[in-house]
Amino acid sequence: MKLLYASNWGGVILAVVAAICTLGSQGWAQYAKKATASKGPRALGLLELAANGKAHLLPIVILYEGQYYDASSYKAAPVPMALDSGTVYEGTKTGVSQGLFTISGALHSDAGNRWVGAGTWQPAGSEPAKKAAPPKKKSEEDLNAPPVLRRPGAETKKPAEPPAAAKVPTPAPAAAPAQANPPTPAPVEKAPPEDPDRPVLRRGQQTPAPAEMPGPSAAKGAGTKVAEAKSADPAPSSGPVQEIPAISDAKGPEPHSYAYSTKPEDEQNFRKKMLTMAVTELQNYQKTAVEPGAAVTKKPVRAARPVPPNFEDVQLRILDLSTSNEPILVLMAKALPTKATATPDLQYFITLVAREDIYGDLHRASVKITDTQHFDSLPRFELIDAVDADGDGRGELLFRQISDAGRAFVIYRVIGDQLWPLYEGAPQ
Numbered sequence: 096m097k098l099l100y101a102s103n104w105g106g107v108i109l110a111v112v113a114a115i116c117t118l119g120s121q122g123w124a125q126y127a128k129k130a131t132a133s134k135g136p137r138a139l140g141l142l143e144l145a146a147n148g149k150a151h152l153l154p155i156v157i158l159y160e161g162q163y164y165d166a167s168s169y170k171a172a173p174v175p176m177a178l179d180s181g182t183v184y185e186g187t188k189t190g191v192s193q194g195l196f197t198i199s200g201a202l203h204s205d206a207g208n209r210w211v212g213a214g215t216w217q218p219a220g221s222e223p224a225k226k227a228a229p230p231k232k233k234s235e236e237d238l239n240a241p242p243v244l245r246r247p248g249a250e251t252k253k254p255a256e257p258p259a260a261a262k263v264p265t266p267a268p269a270a271a272p273a274q275a276n277p278p279t280p281a282p283v284e285k286a287p288p289e290d291p292d293r294p295v296l297r298r299g300q301q302t303p304a305p306a307e308m309p310g311p312s313a314a315k316g317a318g319t320k321v322a323e324a325k326s327a328d329p330a331p332s333s334g335p336v337q338e339i340p341a342i343s344d345a346k347g348p349e350p351h352s353y354a355y356s357t358k359p360e361d362e363q364n365f366r367k368k369m370l371t372m373a374v375t376e377l378q379n380y381q382k383t384a385v386e387p388g389a390a391v392t393k394k395p396v397r398a399a400r401p402v403p404p405n406f407e408d409v410q411l412r413i414l415d416l417s418t419s420n421e422p423i424l425v426l427m428a429k430a431l432p433t434k435a436t437a438t439p440d441l442q443y444f445i446t447l448v449a450r451e452d453i454y455g456d457l458h459r460a461s462v463k464i465t466d467t468q469h470f471d472s473l474p475r476f477e478l479i480d481a482v483d484a485d486g487d488g489r490g491e492l493l494f495r496q497i498s499d500a501g502r503a504f505v506i507y508r509v510i511g512d513q514l515w516p517l518y519e520g521a522p523q
Contacts, residue, residue: 126339131502133362133486135159137344138166138177138296139493141479141504142186142196146334150196152212154178155493155504156518163518167210174201178212182296184341186216189414189481190353190490193339194218209523231421265438296343340482340493353481355415355422366411368457369426373406373447377430380443380464406430414481416490416509421455423509424449424457425478425492442467446476448492448514461507461514474498482506484517498522 137158144150154166154177170176178201186193199214342350357365406428414423430443448461465473475497481490484506490515496503501522507514 121280123443131346131487132161133158133344134161135297135344136176136485137342137347137484137486138182138184138213139482139484139506140166140177140184140341140343142184142216142337142339142341143339144186144339146336148216150214150216151202152178152184152196152198152214154210154212155520156484156506165520167208171338175210177297178210182343186339186341187350187480188339190350190483192219192350194221196341204518263289295362296345338479340480342483344486347486348483349490350483351418351488353414353416353418355413355420357413357422362411362413365413365422365424365451366409367447369411369424369447370406370409370428372449372457372459373426373428375443376459376462376464377443377445377449410478412478412481414490416481416492422451423460424451427478440467446478446494448509450509450512458512460509460512470497475506479504484500496522 097232128471135158139155139157140152141155142150142152155173157164157166157169157177159169163515166177167175178198180198180200182198184196184198186196195217197214197217198212202211202213203209277430294493407430409426409428412425414424415421424447425447426445426447428445430445432443437471443464446461447459449457449459451457463474463476465475477495477497479493479495482493483489484491485494489508492507492509494505494507496505503520503522504518505516505520506518508517509515
């Protein structure tokens with residue numbers, strides 16, 4: 096009797112465990128499911144939009160088959176693939192779509208071997224009304240055409256076939272007299288065949304090129320010759336220039352916001368915590384920094400006084416890169432030392448990245464500090480925006496790195512309490 100009671104309870108326990116495992120496996124599978132990264136090609140560039148509406152694109156990086164390549168030189172024949180005519184880029188700010196930029200040409204500058212894409216900018220919500228056209232049978236050329244940019248709401252239903260009109264007999268036209276010597280058509284030059292191994296970025300219907308291009312015109316696609324321009328910069332215009340990251344990907348995910356929603360009082364609390372952490376990091380930097388003009392020794396020279404907490408140009412970004420309601424904070428600021436100890440034109444620059452845990456404590460993920468005397472060895476970092484560099488739905492941090500060697504773009508992913516580099520470009 097005792098054994099029977101135990102065996103019955105054993106069966107009940109096994110049944111309950113099996114049910115929990117079944118439900119738990121489904122729940123955990125849904126929770127642990129991650130978006131698959133894009134196999135590419137996925138191009139990332141930076142749009143510089145002037146106040147007069149003109150824009151041009153700086154190619155940054157191309158992701159293809161899990162590898163990152165410099166977009167200014169990848170598949171250049173001679174124009175880089177990222178600047179092929181007709182390629183469409185979608186500009187985003189903190190992950191939110193701002194509009195479309197269609198490449199219509201490429202410009203090349205002698206300075207730093209720099210490439211710039213020229214084209215037309217179409218802000219979000221300003222799409223012109225399209226006239227319905229009767230459907231036509233797709234030819235073989237249309238079937239092999241590159242993919243078209245797809246966005247929510249962009250699909251339109253095909254118009255119905257108009258009813259066939261009644262056939263009315265019409266008199267046959269008189270035969271035209273045959274010409275003795277018909278004219279011979281002029282020979283047509285065939286375009287060079289495209290590289291079958293050349294990957295294709297997201298493309299759409301090419302918009303007409305603007306009347307004025309920002310500088311001398313260049314190529315209109317791969318396989319054409321490019322005339323080097325003396326300057327690849329657009330014509331100057333009054334007003335600030337907006338910087339908008341832009342992505343081109345034929346099969347990538349739709350963009351979504353990486354902004355962290357917070358109340359004004361919470362934002363002020365974040366600001367105070369980040370500035371307190373920045374003061375500590377600046378004081379530690381001063382303890383190990385070599386004073387300008389001092390002889391370099393094995394033992395670091397201690398500064399006379401720490402930099403007081405007087406910051407200027409403070410910028411705080413609060414981001415939700417993994418859409419998990421876990422804030423990632425990025426603080427950028429400039430600090431000036433006291434007049435008693437400051438050397439002429441000495442300024443400090445700090446970029447601090449931190450993560451808040453579930454208990455409300457901040458954990459430093461990265462700190463980049465430099466000053467005007469050490470740009471040759473310690474570059475300055477400026478956050479441009481959060482971008483989805485690999486197309487997995489999570490956001491990464493796009494920085495501009497400034498040093499005596501030039502400017503470069505770098506992309507970092509926040510993992511735990513560290514920044515992991517995904518791409519580090521060469522200074523130009």
